[in-house]
Each structure stands twice: as C-alpha cells, then as structure tokens.
Amino acid sequence: MRTLKELLETLGDRRMTVLRELTKKHETAFTTTLSEAVAYYEAEAPRGECVLVLEGRSRQQMKEESQAAWKEMDIEEHMQKYLDQGMDKKKR
Structure with a gap:
C-alpha cells in the first residue's frame, strides 16, 4: 500500500x-x-x-515539460545549453 x-x-x-x-x-x-x-x-x-x-509519460507531457524548461531559462543559460551540445561560438 x-x-x-x-x-x-x-x-x-x-x-x-x-x-x-x-x-x-x-x-x-x-x-x-x-x-x-x-x-x-x-x-x-x-x-x-x-x-x-x-x-x-506521454509525448505531449514530455513536449510541454521541455517547452516549459526552455521558457524558464535566461539568455546565458540558453547559450550554455547550445555550447554544451557542441555548437560553436563563432557565426558561420
């Protein structure tokens, strides 16, 4: 129980x-x-x-949670997330 x-x-x-x-x-x-x-x-x-x-969890629940997490981030956190994923700082 x-x-x-x-x-x-x-x-x-x-x-x-x-x-x-x-x-x-x-x-x-x-x-x-x-x-x-x-x-x-x-x-x-x-x-x-x-x-x-x-x-x-349903795909819809996972999508909503992911969107909520992105909305809560400030610009520095967004940039760090992209850098952690291997994106380059320099514009190509």
Whole structure:
C-alpha cells in the first residue's frame, strides 16, 4: 500500500497493471489506475508477490515539460545549453 500511495503522489494518476503470482499456477493480472489500485487494496489486503507495470509519460507531457524548461531559462543559460551540445561560438 505504501508503494502505491507514494507512486500516486509522485507520478500522478497513471494507468497501470498489477501482476500477481507471475509464473505460478494462479497468476493474475488486472489493469487499473494508481488511484483505483489504492482504493482496491485499502479494501482488500494484497496477497502474494506482485509486479507493478506503470504507464510512462506521454509525448505531449514530455513536449510541454521541455517547452516549459526552455521558457524558464535566461539568455546565458540558453547559450550554455547550445555550447554544451557542441555548437560553436563563432557565426558561420
């Protein structure tokens, strides 16, 4: 439960799959969201070994984060970023 709550707090309400008792006779899997998994396991105590598979960030989220980072930089930080990427100071 603690892990699910920390993931929800850190990553937000992402889609996920809970896999239980992998490679065993009574293997189960169910797809849900982090918030629904927290609610479910508050009512039903988790049993056995579980693997959590979480959805990653979408391309849109990554694009928005990248744009926000560029907007927060001042001109010196912009220039240093370009220099770090191997651009030359001299205009060609």
